[in-house]
Amino acid sequence: MSSSPGIKPREHVDMMYISIETAIALASVLGNVLVVLVVCVNRALRNTTFCFIVSLAVADIAVGVLVIPLAIIISLGFSTQFYTCLFLSCLLLIITQSSILSLLAIAIDRYLRVKIPTRYNIIVTHGRAYVAVFLCWILSFLTGLVPMIGWNNRDALGNLSSSDEIVCEFTTVIRMDYMVYFNFFGWVVVPLTIMITLYAEIFRVIRRQLNRRAEATCDGDRYYRKELKLAKSLALVVFLFAVCWLPIHIMNCIDFFCPKCHVPKFAMYVGIFMSHVNSALNPMVYAFRIKRFRVTLVQLVRGCILCKHSEPTPCRTSTPALTEKADGNL
Template sequence: MSSSPGIKSQEHVDLLYISIETAVALASVLGNVLVVLVVCVNRALRNTTFCFIVSLAVADIAVGVLVIPLAIIISLGFSTEFYTCLFLSCLLLIITQSSILSLLAIAIDRYLRVKIPTKYSIIVTQGRAYVAVCLCWILSVLSGLVPMIGWNNRDIQGNFSTSSEIVCEFTAVIRMDYMVYFNFFGWVVVPLTIMIALYAEIFRVIRRQLNKRAEATCDGDRYYRKELKLAKSLALVVLLFALCWLPIHIMNCINFFCPQCRIPKFAMYVGIFMSHVNSAMNPMVYAFRIERFQVTLVQILRRCMLCKSTEPTPCPSRMPALTEKGDV
């Protein structure tokens, strides 16, 4: 008995989605592990700013290790109990939400560095940075577990009317009004708006200070080039965040406000993929554009290559020298 062309086409879409998501997961884990490793090796990078960057890297590692595999499993539609499927779906929300809040924390931190440079070290201490990181994760857990306390599809769809098990799908357990009103409007649009406002003020302050310093010092041109690179990085952060996260949420809004509208499954896969690929982009945007990061990363990679080409025993004894070079 031959299978229909529609089923074969859908299988190809699922296989392509799984293959791309696996590649994104590997890139996200590898890139963000290198971020954490560079900060651990180079003592000069262990400040409040990189505390937030490490928090973001940890969230993005969790995206590659947990979120993407869970998203693939849920997309396959396996059968399980309702609350098991609901908890797995909530894990996706928690980890992705922590990534968004970490991005917001970095934006606030960089705004304070530009706005009040003389008082920054007094206001943003290492202890307060740790508290802010913990607060980001606590808020992510609380917002992500809201469906577990009742804002879900158990009563609406009557999942327990005939059987104790359901086909586990994200939209089968998570209510779309939660995704639109609470998750999107409250925890994506609001942080994105705040980040846009912060970065707009950062550009304004940098432009004003660059004009003053260019007139007052001979090194104005060099300073301008350095700050211009940072300004471009900040603009790239906002652009990538919006491009990666808005499509899937816009499609959720279409499904919610226009139930009769049909969105192709391939389009939903593209939206999910774009939200996940942001975790693989973050190391390049936040870390690899920083010169100290680049130098330390190159040193680590060179030492790893030397270890592979020579005897493996010298590695531990030579790592302290790497740390000293990173400090310089």
């Protein structure tokens, strides 16, 4: 098989990996663009929780637009300068880190909503939610760019000049102790542990409130039932994140703590594939688990994407009656 200059001939497993990654990228971009559009269309969804969900959707769109193409490019093993390759690798870390911080923000938001329901709207305003989203992305940039300020493999590669080129691979420029101790233990395990603790407390509080039916009003009972359904959906998003991301990090740990252990290339590709497919799964969770999201999504698809040119009236992006009806349902 012929190849472009500077690119190694592709193995069959590599080509399969590139094909699957391309399909995931398209699904991720399409699904998460629809998430953003649904929130824009339905005013009832423009609350603080969906503000964080939009932030997560933007991160997942970036996975499809930037992370996956960059991962494919890096997998091709092209030659470039060290810091160019390092910067491209850091972009992958920044965008993926923003996903878990958005999930953490969602968990904290839901915890406050059930823990202090009477003061929630006073404490968690839209302005503060926007600040929290901004801080999530700033923190993602700061943690993702740590290798750029010295925690990298430049010294291990010998005396490289600024003009020297290397074969650009993620593990060539990113140190594995950074990936294991800082990225995984510090910025994956810790946030996931906090989220699991928060959702466990959320379910405990909701169950306790629902068990007090004799003391609770109908409105209170309805409030906590809605919160329980939404909490289950968002907890499922966290569970899928853990299932999709832990394999690649576990393989990194094996590679770091057991250098003699061989991780097959196919297994590594499956791990990368699972971490990226997570971005395409989130819109499906919203669509199947959150009724008001699903109603607006169906309305959007029917009214705009599938509208026929023969219809005399233009497509409407929202229907007030439907929006009001959707607001009362999950």
